[in-house]
Amino acid sequence: MLLVSHDAAFLAEVSTDVIHFVDLGLEFFSDGWEAFRRLRPHAALGGRALEAAAAAVNEAASAEEGWREPAAAPACGEGAEEEAAAAMAAAAAALAAGLIKPFVFPDPGLLDGVKSRNRCVLRCSELTFAYPGAAKPTLRAVSARLCLASRVAVVGANGAGKSTLVRLLVGEEALPAHGGAAAAGEAPVWRHHALRVAYVAQHALHHLESGAGGNAVQYMQGRFATGRDREDAFKSTLRLTAEEEALRDARGGVAAICGRRQRGKELFYEVRKTGRAEKDNSWEPVRRCGRARCSLTRAQLSFLQAMPPYVMKLVRDYDERA
Numbered sequence: 078m079l080l081v082s083h084d085a086a087f088l089a090e091v092s093t094d095v096i097h098f099v100d101l102g103l104e105f106f107s108d109g110w111e112a113f114r115r116l117r118p119h120a121a122l123g124g125r126a127l128e129a130a131a132a133a134v135n136e137a138a139s140a141e142e143g144w145r146e147p148a149a150a151p152a153c154g155e156g157a158e159e160e161a162a163a164a165m166a167a168a169a170a171a172l173a174a175g176l177i178k179p180f181v182f183p184d185p186g187l188l189d190g191v192k193s194r195n196r197c198v199l200r201c202s203e204l205t206f207a208y209p210g211a212a213k214p215t216l217r218a219v220s221a222r223l224c225l226a227s228r229v230a231v232v233g234a235n236g237a238g239k240s241t242l243v244r245l246l247v248g249e250e251a252l253p254a255h256g257g258a259a260a261a262g263e264a265p266v267w268r269h270h271a272l273r274v275a276y277v278a279q280h281a282l283h284h285l286e287s288g289a290g291g292n293a294v295q296y297m298q299g300r301f302a303t304g305r306d307r308e309d310a311f312k313s314t315l316r317l318t319a320e321e322e323a324l325r326d327a328r329g330g331v332a333a334i335c336g337r338r339q340r341g342k343e344l345f346y347e348v349r350k351t352g353r354a355e356k357d358n359s360w361e362p363v364r365r366c367g368r369a370r371c372s373l374t375r376a377q378l379s380f381l382q383a384m385p386p387y388v389m390k391l392v393r394d395y396d397e398r399a
């Protein structure tokens with residue numbers, strides 16, 4: 078039996094051999110978990126030892142800042158303190174040896190039209206979301222503001238809605254139409270029109286299956302061959318349904334968004350209508366409310382916002398490639 082588990086105590090109890098995947102290779106330990114733990118202590122952290130190590134790090138950080146959170150309950154079982162000390166020593170040794178490497182994110186610079194790293198570029202306002210058929214919402218009245226200086230970790234129990242929130246923020250999950258801010262012209266999730274989002278799913282195969290059989294360079298070349306992310310085509314917030322395609326293709330419907338420019342503080346988009354010549358294209362504004370709660374009435378909405386929802390999908394699709 079070959080099994081995979083994050084529970085170190087369980088592995089120590091049942092395993093006779095250990096296969097360690099590291100540096101694109103496999104290391105075999107035929108003497109069981111204890112031999113693996115002795116030879117690779119940084120890789121064997123788990124269970125109570127890892128929790129105790131994290132608690133010790135938090136306590137040290139709190140002491141440096143002059144405050145402490147309430148003490149956690151002591152770990153159960155014999156040898157918990159020894160396990161915590163061993164875990165901390167193993168982690169420190171792994172860090173010193175370069176076996177644990179930090180994440181390094183490149184600085185993308187400022188957005189066009191955004192002169193401050195503290196200006197909001199993505200927000201959700203009173204966001205409530207429930208999956209079809211669900212008895213209760215996964216998210217209820219969530220509000221958040223992100224700027225270019227933000228570095229955010231989303232934490233919570235399994236099923237709390239962490240992945241759902243991220244998918245909604247990046248546009249992987251579509252929001253159902255409802256009242257409130259959305260009915261007044263401001264969607265519960267707002268992104269700056271020049272913002273570009275890179276998203277790697279929790280389960281990486283979600284992205285990589287389409288590139289099976291090729292190497293990493295071929296995958297990247299194929300994914301961005303057209304100058305934009307091929308994954309955009311699968312976003313429900315950008316992909317048109319069959320009914321929406323029929324509305325687009327009907328005479329007088331909005332066939333495409335062909336351009337964008339800014340006049341003062343207002344954005345205008347070049348609109349091409351089905352069955353009309355290019356010379357008949359018009360420039361239409363999209364009125365955006367600068368506050369978390371928008372007060373635009375339906376009569377104040379622009380032509381584009383007052384059209385069926387697929388038109389704003391075309392606007393967002395243009396923003397993704399402009």
